[in-house]
Amino acid sequence: MRRHVSITLEQNNDEMILTAYSRNTGKVVSIEVNENTLHSKSLNEIIDSLNIFSSGKRNDKAGVLIDSHKDDDSKKIVIPNKNGILYLKINDIIYFEADRSYTYIHTTNGKKHTVTNKSLSEYxxxxxxxNFFRPHRSYLINLNLVxxxxxxxxxxxxxxxxxxxxxxxRKTSAFHNMMLSIL
Structure with missing residues (x-):
């Protein structure tokens, strides 16, 4: 079977993020490449990781990855969609909306992105x-944008x-508690 993997390299200051997207498995993997990574991993180890990833043998939560090592303003979510890969800042996401087999992501710039491979439960x-909360079975909202x-x-x-x-x-009490916790 022929494997299709798209690889992108994003550079921010002293670090680079190598992201691979497999069209066969619909998964995404991100590897932060900095001075420590280059010392601890050889290029062959990185290629081996990408090969395992693209073959679909790995069954983890790839597909939505968060740069958790960063502060809240620069955290990003990596989402594969029908046109490639979306890199969205978490603070730019207003809400997710489920409609049958589609999930729509509404962002602060007014765009509505369509994603089909993940359910609201996974997000x-x-x-x-x-600070995301699911007030209704069809919505997942960013509490910072209420x-x-x-x-x-x-x-x-x-x-x-x-x-x-x-x-x-049944979500009213939980919503009040969440809002009180972030104020």
Missing amino acids: EQMLESC EKFHRNGNLTIHLKNGIEIPVAR
């Missing part, structure tokens, strides 16, 4: 330490882009 697990919330019958959240998100009754 929820990956972003649980980044403008206000009110109760008019059911609880409704107003996000910075003007979108209103409903809160399921």
Whole structure:
């Protein structure tokens, strides 16, 4: 079987991030390349890792990776989509929306990105330490971008882009607790 792997190299100051995306497996792997990495890993070890990754033998949570070594403003999420790979800053994501087999990512620049390979549950697990909350089965929101919330019958959240998100009754208490914890 022929393997298709796209590799990109992103450079920021003293570090480089080598990212490989496998069209066969739909997975992404990122390797931070800095002075320490170059001393501890040979080029052959990196190539071996990429070969294992592209063959699909590795079954981990590749596909959504967060640069957790960075401060909150520069954390990124790497997401494969039908057009290649999206690199999105976590703080730029307003909310995720599930619609049948598609997941849409709405960002602060007004764009709506379509992703089909991950469920909201998977994004929820990956972003649980980044102030994301799932108020409803169809939405995962960035709590840092909540403008206000009110109760008019059911609880409704107003996000910075003007979108209103409903809160399921069973999630109301958890939402209040999350908002209190980040204030």
